[in-house]
Amino acid sequence: MLVPEKPRDEVERLQCLRSLAILDTEREERFDRVTRLARRLFNVPMSTVTLVDENRQWFKSCYGAELTETGRDVSFCGHAILGDEPFIITDASKDVRFHDNPLVVGPPFIRFYAGVPLLYRGKYKLGTLCIVDHQPKMLNTDQIRDLIDLAKIAEQELSALHEATIDELTQISNRRGFIKLASESLQNCQKYDEPFSLAFFDLNKFKTINDQWGHQAGDHALKDFAMLISQSFRSSDLFARVGGDEFVVLYTGMEEEETRKAIHRFERSVDEFNRNQHRPYQLSFSVGLYTLPPGRRMNLEDILAKADSRMYLSKKS
Structure with missing residues (x-):
C-alpha cells in the first residue's frame, strides 16, 4: 500500500481548512445535493465530499456508506489532492498502490475511484468530490468533464463558507x-x-x-x-x-x-x-x-x- 505524501503547502492548506470551521459539523443539504447528483449521474453506489485533515479524511457529505472519516494514510483522496487533474483508479485491486489497501480488501471494498480536487481561494486543495464503485469502471471524456463541473459546485459552497467566516482584510478567521x-x-x-x-x-x-x-x-x-x-x-x-x-x-x-x-x-x-x-x-x-x-x-x-x-x-x- 502506498501512503499519500503531504503537499508542499501542507501547513497553509491546513490553516485554510480549519479557518472555515467546517470539520466535524453536521451534514448540510448544499453538499448532500452534490453527492446525490453524482451518485445518480454516474450510477455508482457511493459519493463523498471529502476534506483531508492532518491525519484523517473527513466526509462532509457521504452517500452510500455509513462513514464519517477514515485515516489519511489509507485514503485515496490524500493522493488526489497532490495533483491538479482528476485522480482516477479503474480497478484498485489490480493497482500496486492500492491492491492491499484496507478500503479495498475490506469495507467499502473500493474497486473504482474518481476524485476531483476541491480548490480553495484558487490555490489550496482542501479535499475532493469523489465517486466510488465496488466494480471496476472507466469514465469517458464527457463523464470526466461532468464530474469536474460537479466539483466546481462543491467549491462554490466552500467559498460561501469562506465569505461567512473569514475576515475580508486579513484573510484569517473572523x-x-x-x-x-x-x-x-x-x-x-x-x-x-x-x-x-x-x-x-x-x-x-x-x-x-x-x-x-x-x-x-x-x-x-x-x-x-x-x-x-x-x-x-x-x-x-x-x-x-x-x-x-x-x-x-x-x-x-x-x-x-x-x-x-x-x-x-x-x-x-x-x-x-x-x-x-x-x-x-x-x-x-x-x-x-x-x-x-x-x-x-x-x-x-x-x-x-x-x-x-x-x-x-x-x-x-
Whole structure:
C-alpha cells in the first residue's frame, strides 16, 4: 500500500481548512445535493465530499456508506489532492498502490475511484468530490468533464463558507468563524481533560498609525500582524481577528507556562519584522492570557472576557 505524501503547502492548506470551521459539523443539504447528483449521474453506489485533515479524511457529505472519516494514510483522496487533474483508479485491486489497501480488501471494498480536487481561494486543495464503485469502471471524456463541473459546485459552497467566516482584510478567521471552531475545541479539551489557553492580543497605537500615516497604512499593519500570527504558531492553533485591532489565539493542550513561551517567541518574531521591514511605524501589542486547567468547566465567552480583561490590564501597565 502506498501512503499519500503531504503537499508542499501542507501547513497553509491546513490553516485554510480549519479557518472555515467546517470539520466535524453536521451534514448540510448544499453538499448532500452534490453527492446525490453524482451518485445518480454516474450510477455508482457511493459519493463523498471529502476534506483531508492532518491525519484523517473527513466526509462532509457521504452517500452510500455509513462513514464519517477514515485515516489519511489509507485514503485515496490524500493522493488526489497532490495533483491538479482528476485522480482516477479503474480497478484498485489490480493497482500496486492500492491492491492491499484496507478500503479495498475490506469495507467499502473500493474497486473504482474518481476524485476531483476541491480548490480553495484558487490555490489550496482542501479535499475532493469523489465517486466510488465496488466494480471496476472507466469514465469517458464527457463523464470526466461532468464530474469536474460537479466539483466546481462543491467549491462554490466552500467559498460561501469562506465569505461567512473569514475576515475580508486579513484573510484569517473572523469572530464568527472563531467562535464556531473554538467551541468545538473547548468541548474536546473538557471531554479529555486537557488544558485550554486563550491569548487576547491588541495592536498598540493603531489609532496613531491611522492618524499619522493614513488608513492604508493601518490596513497594512493589521495584515502584517495577522501574517505574523499565522506564521508564528502551531498549525493546530486557532487564530482570528475578532475586532478592529483585536486578535485572539487559542492553544489546545498547552499549560500556561508553555503558552507564555509561545507568546514570547511571537514577540521576538514581531521585533525581527520591525527591524527588517522598515515600516514608518513599529508593530507592538498588549496581550492577556487565560488558561483553563484540566477538569475545570467554563464557556467560551467567559474565557474570552477573562483574557480580554487581562489584556486591558496589560495595556494600562
